[in-house]
Amino acid sequence: MSTAERKAREKEALKSLILKGAKKLFIEKGIDQTTIRNIADEIDYSVGTVYVYFKDKNAILHDLHSIGFHELGGYFKGLFAILDPMERLKEMGRVYIKFAMENQEMYDLMFNLKAPMEFLESSEEGGWNEGVETFGSVKTTVEQCMEKGHFKGHLAEPLSFMIWSMVHGMCSLEIRQRTKGVKFSKPESILFDGYKEYVKMIGKL
Amino acid sequence: MSTAERKAREKEALKSLILKGAKKLFIEKGIDQTTIRNIADEIDYSVGTVYVYFKDKNAILHDLHSIGFHELGGYFKGLFAILDPMERLKEMGRVYIKFAMENQEMYDLMFNLKAPMEFLESSEEGGWNEGVETFGSVKTTVEQCMEKGHFKGHLAEPLSFMIWSMVHGMCSLEIRQRTKGVKFSKPESILFDGYKEYVKMIGKL
DNA sequence: ATTATTTTTGAACGTTGTTCATTTTTTGAA
DNA sequence: TTCAAAAAATGAACAACGTTCAAAAATAAT
Known part of the structure; x- marks a missing residue:
C-alpha cells in the first residue's frame, strides 16, 4: 500500500473515532449537554483536531444523523421478507417505534433537531437522501397494499x-x-397501546 | 388604590412587556437566535432586569408556551358549537394544523422544545395543565364519537x-x-393533502 | 429633608463554538 | 542516518452566550 492510501485510511479512522466518541457522549448525557471539548477529551485529542476533521458542530451532527439512518436500516432489514404488504406495514410501524425508543437521542437527531437540515442547506449535497429512502x-409498501385492494379512495403518497x-408523532411526543x-x-404502556390502535386503524382502511 | 397594589400591577405589566418583546423576537428571528440581551434591548431595559422578573430563560420559554396554548384556545373556540362529534373531530384537526402553520415558532415551543418541560420539572407546579386540557x-370528542357508534373496537384514550x-406528526415534520x-x-400542498387523508381515515373507523 | 426600601443596572464570571499561528510529528531524498 | 519539507495536532485567544450580584438610581415613607 502507498503512504497516501494509508494516510487516507488513518484520516477516515480518526473521523470515525470522533463520531464514535460523540455518539457515546450524546447517549450518555444528551446532545445539548455535550460540547466539542467533551468530545475531544473523550478521545484524547485537542479541540483543534476535531475542527480539522469537521467543519463545525453541525457537520458532526449531520454525519451522526446519517449513521442513525444506517442503524434504522438494520432494524428495517428483513422487513421486505414479509411478502404481505399489509403485514409488512404493521411490522414496519412496530419496528420504527422500537428503534425510536431504543435510540432516543439518535431519533431526535434524525427527525427533530434542526442541525442536520441546516448542514444540508449549507452544503452542496443533493438533498435529504436518508429521509427520501x-x-x-x-410509500412502496402502501402502494403494494393498494394494488391488493386496500386503502380504497386514498392517495398513496399523502x-x-x-x-x-x-x-413519528407518537415517538416525538414521547421523546x-x-x-x-x-x-x-x-402511562407505562401508552406507546404500545397506541401501536395497537395503529394496527386496527390501517386494518380498517 | 394603594401603592402596593399599583406596584404589583406595574410588576405584572413589565413581566408582560418582557414576554411580548421575547415573542416578537422569537417570531422575527427564531427562538434559538434570540438572546436575553436581545430581549432586554428590544424593550429598553437591562439584562439584569429580565432576571428580576424571570428566574431564567426556561421560565420565559414556559410562560410563552402557556401564552401559546391560550392562543390555540382562541383557534379552538367555537369548535364545541359543532354538535356532531365526528364533524368536530375533523374540524379540530384542520384548525390544529392551521394554528401550527400560522404560529410555527410558538407551536415548536409548545410541543417540541424541551425548555418548557424542564421548567415544569424544576418547579412545584402540578403538571402540564395546558397539554392535559x-x-x-x-379525548372528549372521540368518546362522543364512540357513543354515536363510531370507532368500534377501539379504545378512546389510545x-x-x-x-x-x-x-402533530405532520406539523412537526413540516416545521x-x-x-x-x-x-x-x-410539496406545496402536502399538509392539505395529508389532512384530506386524515378526514378519510377517521371517516372509515 | 432624610432615611429606608424598591427597582434597575451593567461589569464580570464561567462556558460555549470556533479560529489559527505555532509546535510536533511524519515523510522521503540525500 | 540526517535533515528539510509537508502534514497533523495543538491550545491560547476571541466573540457571544446565560447568569449573577454589588452598586447605583429611583421611589416611598417618615
Whole structure:
C-alpha cells in the first residue's frame, strides 16, 4: 500500500473515532449537554483536531444523523421478507417505534433537531437522501397494499405521509416529554397501546 | 388604590412587556437566535432586569408556551358549537394544523422544545395543565364519537393519542424541515393533502 | 429633608463554538 | 542516518452566550 492510501485510511479512522466518541457522549448525557471539548477529551485529542476533521458542530451532527439512518436500516432489514404488504406495514410501524425508543437521542437527531437540515442547506449535497429512502420504503409498501385492494379512495403518497406522521408523532411526543405531561390511564404502556390502535386503524382502511 | 397594589400591577405589566418583546423576537428571528440581551434591548431595559422578573430563560420559554396554548384556545373556540362529534373531530384537526402553520415558532415551543418541560420539572407546579386540557378536548370528542357508534373496537384514550400524534406528526415534520427533504409530488400542498387523508381515515373507523 | 426600601443596572464570571499561528510529528531524498 | 519539507495536532485567544450580584438610581415613607 502507498503512504497516501494509508494516510487516507488513518484520516477516515480518526473521523470515525470522533463520531464514535460523540455518539457515546450524546447517549450518555444528551446532545445539548455535550460540547466539542467533551468530545475531544473523550478521545484524547485537542479541540483543534476535531475542527480539522469537521467543519463545525453541525457537520458532526449531520454525519451522526446519517449513521442513525444506517442503524434504522438494520432494524428495517428483513422487513421486505414479509411478502404481505399489509403485514409488512404493521411490522414496519412496530419496528420504527422500537428503534425510536431504543435510540432516543439518535431519533431526535434524525427527525427533530434542526442541525442536520441546516448542514444540508449549507452544503452542496443533493438533498435529504436518508429521509427520501426511508419514506420510500413506506410509500412502496402502501402502494403494494393498494394494488391488493386496500386503502380504497386514498392517495398513496399523502396516505404514506400520514402513516409516517402518526408513528413519528407518537415517538416525538414521547421523546419530547409530552406524554408524561398528559396523564394517561396507563402511562407505562401508552406507546404500545397506541401501536395497537395503529394496527386496527390501517386494518380498517 | 394603594401603592402596593399599583406596584404589583406595574410588576405584572413589565413581566408582560418582557414576554411580548421575547415573542416578537422569537417570531422575527427564531427562538434559538434570540438572546436575553436581545430581549432586554428590544424593550429598553437591562439584562439584569429580565432576571428580576424571570428566574431564567426556561421560565420565559414556559410562560410563552402557556401564552401559546391560550392562543390555540382562541383557534379552538367555537369548535364545541359543532354538535356532531365526528364533524368536530375533523374540524379540530384542520384548525390544529392551521394554528401550527400560522404560529410555527410558538407551536415548536409548545410541543417540541424541551425548555418548557424542564421548567415544569424544576418547579412545584402540578403538571402540564395546558397539554392535559388540550388533549382532553380531543379525548372528549372521540368518546362522543364512540357513543354515536363510531370507532368500534377501539379504545378512546389510545385512539385519541394516535389522532393527536397523526396531526402533530405532520406539523412537526413540516416545521422541522423533514418534508422539504422528502421530495413529494406536490410539496406545496402536502399538509392539505395529508389532512384530506386524515378526514378519510377517521371517516372509515 | 432624610432615611429606608424598591427597582434597575451593567461589569464580570464561567462556558460555549470556533479560529489559527505555532509546535510536533511524519515523510522521503540525500 | 540526517535533515528539510509537508502534514497533523495543538491550545491560547476571541466573540457571544446565560447568569449573577454589588452598586447605583429611583421611589416611598417618615
